[in-house]
Amino acid sequence: MTTLSEVYRDNPVSDHHITPLDFDLIDGRVPESHLWPQFVEPGNKTQTRNLQDSPIPVIDLTSPDARNLIGQACETWGMFQVVNHGVPLELVNKVESESRRLFALPTHEKRTVLRSADAATGYGSARISSYFEKGMWHEGFTIMGSCVGDAKVLWPHDYQRFCDTMDAYQNHMKLLTHNLLLIILETLGVTQEEMNWANSTHDSQGALQLNSYPSCPNPSQAVGLAPHTDSLLLTLLNQNDISGLEIFVDGLGWSQVQPVEGAFVVNVGDLLHIFSNAKFPVVSHRAMVNQSKHRISVAYFHGPPVDSRLAPSSKFEKPCFKPLLVKEYVSLKTKHFSKALSLIRT
Numbered sequence: 300m301t302t303l304s305e306v307y308r309d310n311p312v313s314d315h316h317i318t319p320l321d322f323d324l325i326d327g328r329v330p331e332s333h334l335w336p337q338f339v340e341p342g343n344k345t346q347t348r349n350l351q352d353s354p355i356p357v358i359d360l361t362s363p364d365a366r367n368l369i370g371q372a373c374e375t376w377g378m379f380q381v382v383n384h385g386v387p388l389e390l391v392n393k394v395e396s397e398s399r400r401l402f403a404l405p406t407h408e409k410r411t412v413l414r415s416a417d418a419a420t421g422y423g424s425a426r427i428s429s430y431f432e433k434g435m436w437h438e439g440f441t442i443m444g445s446c447v448g449d450a451k452v453l454w455p456h457d458y459q460r461f462c463d464t465m466d467a468y469q470n471h472m473k474l475l476t477h478n479l480l481l482i483i484l485e486t487l488g489v490t491q492e493e494m495n496w497a498n499s500t501h502d503s504q505g506a507l508q509l510n511s512y513p514s515c516p517n518p519s520q521a522v523g524l525a526p527h528t529d530s531l532l533l534t535l536l537n538q539n540d541i542s543g544l545e546i547f548v549d550g551l552g553w554s555q556v557q558p559v560e561g562a563f564v565v566n567v568g569d570l571l572h573i574f575s576n577a578k579f580p581v582v583s584h585r586a587m588v589n590q591s592k593h594r595i596s597v598a599y600f601h602g603p604p605v606d607s608r609l610a611p612s613s614k615f616e617k618p619c620f621k622p623l624l625v626k627e628y629v630s631l632k633t634k635h636f637s638k639a640l641s642l643i644r645t
């Protein structure tokens with residue numbers, strides 16, 4: 300059985316795209332390497348629209364309408380926010396404070412767990428940084444399964460607190476993702492076999508990504524996380540109470556996804572877009588930065604076994620994507636980034 304880490308190991312990122320900026324050295328201006336004179340993105344409409352209300356629905360998972368609303372949101376937006384999901388707020392807050400504790404370490408300590416070129420986990424810039432000329436105002440910490448190895452390096456005598464928190468959170472995220480996918484796939488009307496493929500509890504692949512966006516002296520000329528779509532099936536994001544997440548809406552441009560206390564932003568990834576035969580759009584999103592606040596977000600990514608076959612569900616008579624293995628798609632994405640989907644169109 301191949302793991303997701305192995306697929307990323309076989310698709311290394313060059314070293315200079317891994318080390319984040321040394322944010323301890325920022326002295327009131329953004330260095331040339333991180334100044335984005337104009338952002339490179341669809342239509343070049345880079346300004347954020349200040350929408351009073353985010354168009355993305357906020358759905359109460361305990362409400363009798365939840366099913367319909369989730370199905371509709373997936374078809375219309377490829378995204379929704381979920382509240383009353385059963386994950387204790389106390390745990391979510393603890394994940395944020397443990398993440399802050401990690402990112403508050405001095406740069407040289409964080410770099411002791413720097414992700415290596417052929418690894419998927421550890422401290423570093425987001426993988427997508429290699430597709431952009433300018434650096435991102437961001438540092439991340441990626442966890443796949445246990446994080447004991449790295450945590451022991453950072454806190455030899457006090458690693459348990461961090462690991463226990465991340466483990467407990469990953470378990471909750473796994474269950475919640477499972478419940479949400481069950482609803483989403485039921486509204487799609489897929490076979491039991493396909494359901495097991497997308498939603499298996501034992502050999503599925505998951506990753507936890509801690510994102511840190513330090514305060515930035517010139518936020519209008521920097522980018523936290525450049526526009527991208529998430530690669531796997533479903534992403535559950537907690538953006539706490541500081542806004543920054545934006546989505547690209549046709550006809551509207553970039554719009555903020557307002558933080559809602561205790562909510563998770565749920566979004567369709569490339570694999571679910573493919574499996575739904577493009578019935579569910581995959582939403583392009585980015586993270587912007589802030590002049591006074593240090594923003595933290597935490598994303599959980601869920602995917603099927605990477606050795607399995609990926610194709611639109613058999614319920615679609617005219618599949619618009621060619622079949623391939625999950626690991627082949629992940630490799631294509633690491634090589635061709637936003638063009639990967641169009642490469643497998645029929």
Ligand SMILES: C=C1C[C@]23C[C@H]1CC[C@H]2[C@@]12CCC[C@@](C)(C(=O)O1)[C@H]2[C@@H]3C(=O)O
Pocket residue numbers: 303419425426427428441505506508527528529530531600
């Ligand atoms: C399980 C995943 C999903 C990854 C790769 C791997 C670990 C880290 C994830 C992210 C996190 C930050 C944005 C992104 C675009 C990135 O650069 O790294 C994500 C990517 C993807 O969704 O493609």
Ligand SMILES: O=C(O)CCC(=O)C(=O)O
Pocket residue numbers: 508510524529536538543544545584585586595596598
């Ligand atoms: O920080 C955010 O709001 C977005 C993070 C994100 O898109 C990701 O981790 O894939």
Ligand SMILES: [Fe+2]
Pocket residue numbers: 527528529584
């Ligand atoms: Fe993302």
